[in-house]
Amino acid sequence: MVTTEHRAHLATTNRLHIGPVVAGSLLTGLLVAVFLVLAPFVPPEEHVVTGVTLLGFAVGWAALALLSTRLTLQPQRWAWAPAAYMAASVAVVLLAPGTTLERAAAWVWPPVLLVLVVWMFLRSRRDLISATRPWLLYPVFTVLLVLALGGGYEAVSSARDVSAAVPGRLVDVGDHRLHLSCTGSGSPTVVLEPGAGLMSAEMGWVAPAVARDTTVCVYDRAGRGWSDPAPTPPDGAQTATDLRTALHRAHVPGPYVLAGHSFGGLYVMSFAAQYPREVAGLVLIDSTAPSSAPVPPESTGYDLAGRVAAIAAATTRVGVGHLLAQTSYADLPPGSRDVARASASTADHVAGTVEEYAVGSRSTSQAGRLDDLGDRPLVVLTAGVGSDAEWIADQDELATLSTNSLHRVVAGASHGTLLEDPVAAAAVSKAVQDVVESVRTSSPLPRR
Known part of the structure; x- marks a missing residue:
């Protein structure tokens, strides 16, 4: 306990004030964490980014304990406790990613951190006589408290997630596996391609x-739903190649009617450009417009996008993914909704979504290689809500890809609700069925 005499001595001593030591130590920890996260020699992987962030903060707390003892008359030896806690967390995160140990630690670290924060607050009130305590340490304690509560929320939410058996099968496409599920019977086979950041569950109204x-097939791109992550972010051309490989290895006969929503439209156009003989018709559901620009070269330098993806994925450890997912997919059928929310909250899904947009310029240019579908049936669907004149013009342009095409505007539907709202989804299903019928009968699309 700091006595009155001790306080007087603190005012006259020539040793360093504790305030700059606290600020400098915590700033050092932050800077070390930022340096390690951004350092090119650190792999841009979620567990690595999480581990080195914790390591940086451990350095900061250790610096506070060491420097306050050596340079001031107010030793903050309690700071060794958070330093040790974070160092132990580094060991688990870096050395045991995806193991039973890490899964068990997901239940342990939040309550331990919660208790540690309370203890740190009490010790700092006793041992630290400085104006820095309320404006510097207390905000840090608050952040740690929020992280502890978020970690607890994530552990509980993950335990409650749907654990349904995988429908369909996992198909090896070379360096990862894709989830593919086909139902119904007859030909031509329809393949449904969801938009960026989405998964097969998004087709919960349309597929049935x-x-x-x-016959209709839904699948999850790499890192989505039940599919494995890919070693490198697949652009539109690679996505089309992986889909074709999965269909062939699963012995799903073509040619196919491909239906793509939003970014998914780019992927089905890339498929049609690369494998024209395997495409019987297309449905573009409020599709992103392709680009006529040359395909940008693949990035071979510093992987900033991968690093941003890893940082975003790390937030799922404290419940951010589950929190955001609970605000989405509300209008899907209950089973599809629960699967979509569980999938969207995972680190792989979050990282994959960021990486998908990072290679988006390549995907739009690759889709632009499709310049003519001949007389193969094509239906372009556009959302009636939120589509400006430029977007409508782009959709009109897409309809010129085929001499047997229709452009329909779905009244009352927005870009996001075309698949999730049952009424709008019925219009999507009707468009797919019209293309199927046109393929079967070799007749023009119905003008309605």
Whole structure:
């Protein structure tokens, strides 16, 4: 306990004031963490980024304990406790990623951190006589408290996630596996491609409706749903190649009717450009417009996008993914909704979404290689809500890819609700069924 005499001595001593030591130590920890996260020699992987961040903060707390003891008359030896806690966390995160130990630690670290924060608060009130305590340490304690609560929320939410058996199968496409599920019967086979950051569960209304008329396949791109992450972010051309490989290895016969929503439209256009003989027709559902610009070269330098993806993925450890997912997919069928929310909250999904947009310029240019579908049936669907004149013009341009095409505007539907709202999804299903019928009968699309 600091006595009155001790306080007087503190005012006259020539040793360093504790305030700059506290500020400098914590700033050092932050800077070390930022340096390690951004350093080119540190792999841009979620568990590595998380581990080196914790290591940086451990350095900061250790610096506070050491420097306050050596340079001031107010030793803050309690700071060794958070330093040790974070160092132990580094060992688990870096050395045991994805193991039973790490899964068990997900239940342990939040309550331990919560208790540690309370203890640190009490010790700092006793041992630290400085104006820095309320404006510097207390905000740090608050952040740690929020992280502890978020970690607890994530552990509980993950335990409650849907653990349904994987529908369909996992197909090896070379360096990872893709989830593919086909239902219904008949030909041509329809393949549904969801938009950026989405998964097969997004087709919860459309797939069953189409399956009543023909064979329909849904799948998850790399890192989505039940699919494995890819070693490198796949652009539109690689996505099309992986899909074709999965269909062939699963013995799903073509040619296919491909239906793509948003960014998914780019992927089905890339498929049609690369494998024209395997495409019977297309449905573009409020598709992103392709680009006529040359395909940008693949990045071979510093992987900033991968690092941003890893940082974003790390937030799922404190419940951010689950928190955001709970605000989405509300209008899907209950089973699809629960699967979509569980998938969207994972680190792989978050990282994959960031990486998907990072290679988006390549995907738009690759889709632009499709310049003519001949007379193969094509339906372009556009959301009636939120589509400006430029977007409508782009959709009109897409309809010129085929001499047998229709452009329909779905009244009352927005870009996001075209698949999730049951009424809007019925319009999507109808468009797919019209293309299927046109392929079967070799007749023009119905003008309605």
